[in-house]
Amino acid sequence: MDGQPLFESERLVFSTWTPDQLEDVFRLHDDEEVGRYLMGRAETREDAQKRMNEWAKHYAKFGFCKFRLTRKSDGAFIGRAGFGTHGPENTPELGYAILRSEWRKGYASEAAIAIRDWLFRETDHDFCWGFAYSANTPSIKILRSIGMEFTHTEIEPETNQELTFHKYTRDMWHG
Incomplete structure (x- = not known):
């Protein structure tokens, strides 16, 4: 990855990563409040590198x-959004x-809408999970607010916590 901007939303720029941005990933995931809903704990630099x-x-x-x-207005790093695979x-x-x-400023919702739309505009995938x-x-509320529909729950083996699954299909998309 080369860190090049790929697309934008109203207030955000979405780009790939460069190796020198490890500290941003660590800073994001080292926060206990952020990390508890990702791996169930704050993460280490080794986790960030992985x-x-x-x-x-x-x-x-x-x-x-x-x-x-990153925020368009000043280039500040605010987080990450995109897709993994399931x-x-x-x-x-x-x-x-x-x-x-940066919580409670609408960035997560804006990012979720932008990546949802990007997926259906730029790829041939028929659906995505959230x-x-x-x-x-708060995260479940965002998934529902962007039109994703509840499908089921599962227990996450690594943390033994319940996950709530939502699905969004190309047929639901009005892009």
């Missing part, structure tokens, strides 16, 4: 990843994480 490596592999293989988010079919899985200092820990009611 994430960046995974995102690079996803981008090379699938053409998407969890993109870097299941044996490698179905796109929509996800986002925003620095706690899921969150069932206790993460």
Whole structure:
């Protein structure tokens, strides 16, 4: 990945990552409030490096990843949003994480809409998943607000916490 801007929303720029941005990933995921809904805990620099490596592999293989988010107005890093994969079919899985200092400003919703629309505009995927820990009611609210429909719950094996799954299809998209 080369860190190039790929697309924009009203207030955000979505780009790939460069190796020198590891500290941004660590700063985002090291926050206990952010990390508890990702891995169930704050993450280490080693976790951040693993994430960046995974995102690079996803981008090379699938053409998407969890993109870097910067604010258009000042170029400040605010989080990440994009897609991982879920299941044996490698179905796109929509996800986002925003620095706690940027919560309640509408960035997560804006990013979720932008990546949803990007997926259906730029790829031939028929649907995507979105899921969150069932206790993460703000994230579930965002998934529902962008039109995703509840499908089921599962227990996450690594954390033993319940995940709430939502699905969005190309037929639902009005882009």
